[in-house]
Amino acid sequence: MGRSPCCEKKNGLKKGPWTPEEDQKLIDYINNHGYGNWRTLPKNAGLQRCGKSCRLRWTNYLRPDIKRGRFSFEEEETIIQLHSIMGNKWSAIAARLPGRTDNEIKNYWNTHIRKRLLKMGIDPVTHSPRLDLLDISSILNSSLYNSSHHHHHQQHMHMSRLMMGDGHRQPLVNPEILKLATSLFSNQNHQNTHENQTEVNQYQIGYNMIGNQELQSWFPIMDQFEEVQDLMPMKTVQDSVPSFPSNHDDDYLKSNFVLEPYYSDFASVLTTPSSSPTPLNSSSATYINSSTCSTEDEKESCYYSNNIASTSEIPDYSFDVNGFLQFQETKNHWDNVI
DNA sequence: AAAGTCTTCAACCGCCGGCGA
């Protein structure tokens, strides 16, 4: 039954950051003797550390094959894809990223990727769009929205630019989702909750979302919708131009309503049969792109400006992990060949 | 310049499963 903690206080083992001297002792020992029994290693190596601490230090930091430095865009894409399939299986993800440790990937996910997905309105757990998560204000601020938009016609213009771009810029928001959001907020006949559910489910089908997890991710939308319905009357959609409530613009937009995260070209790389040896099916995968965005800032802005992958191009949902991994290997192979 | 706040990430913790006695 259970075992005592590996680092008992009474035996005076050191904790906390490693010193260069300790590192060197560990490296020297492993170079000479290899690593086998972590429990006895520190004693043999002359370290006042527990075996667990030594193993962690070696596998996460001192190992010679550790790759240091920033994650490349390709690595980041891989992490996101694998996470969409495997979830928080950091070691499994790390196994697919040579030189990266599970700890490093976990940290990178929590400090960078997760935040970015949230900002885009993508649930980092399910990888599906969440209307209640998108930081719409940051999207708007980062592009064409400005504070002088209180006139109605201007509002329509902004929204149409959001949907269609303006000739110079690409659209920022998936028009389908924008329609969904608009429709949700403008439809005044929502007494029948069953109908609401049906409407949402239709859009889920559009995203090929299957499974309780994905379905659940939409529930907050409905909750929030009902709250807002109570607070303010909604307008009806006029023609194809969506309209948001005329007052409360800023508050409204900042109230965590999300329109749509931007799926990108990378999705088509993975989902288009012509470029994929094994057609990849993964609607819950969150695809982010751009090979041209390398710095953090560039990545950030690219996330908001990539092309949209139309919902009609999204393949059927059915995870084929082996196919995916096979695809990755083939892709890597050809990347190397090229 | 100083104080306060936020972010990052190395390291720790507790738990689990595999394995041998």
Add this chain to the structure above:
DNA sequence: CTCGCCGGCGGTTGAAGACTT
């Protein structure tokens, strides 16, 4: 079968540095 050991995993923490006010 049970027990104890060990390696490994994922979640969490907190010191240090970066950034903001």
